[in-house]
Amino acid sequence: xxxxxxxxxxxxxAPEPLERAVAELASLAPGEELVMLLRCxxxxxxxxxxxxxxxxxxxxxxxxxxEIHISKA
Numbered sequence: 644x645x646x647x648x649x650x651x652x653x654x655x656x657a658p659e660p661l662e663r664a665v666a667e668l669a670s671l672a673p674g675e676e677l678v679m680l681l682r683c684x685x686x687x688x689x690x691x692x693x694x695x696x697x698x699x700x701x702x703x704x705x706x707x708x709x710e711i712h713i714s715k716a
Contacts, residue, residue, distance in 0.1 A: 647676040653708055661688055668697065668713070677713040684709060 648667055652660030660681060667677050668691075679685070684701065692699050692713060702710045 645675055647678045647712070649678045649680070651680045653680050653682050661685065661691075664688055664713075665691065668692075668695070671697075671713075671715060673715050675714065679711040679713070680704070680708055681711065682708050685711065 648671075650660060650663050650667065652663070655663075660679065664677065664679060664685075671677055679688075688711075689699060696716045697713055698716045699711055699713045702712070704710050
């Protein structure tokens with residue numbers, strides 16, 4: 644399994660993390676994972692993922708941020 648693609652959006656201004664995620668999702672291969680590091684729960688992103696057949700899970704990190712794992716269903 645390839646290393647996941649990572650977007651560290653913790654210091655980005657909205658909507659940059661969402662825009663970068665959508666761009667990466669367009670080329671995400673089956674079995675490949677995108678990991679996002681964010682300071683919030685990205686509810687608009689979750690809606691996009693659900694509509695387009697991606698699965699996701701969020702894990703809280705010790706620093707208070709969220710680690711979101713995304714892959715194709």
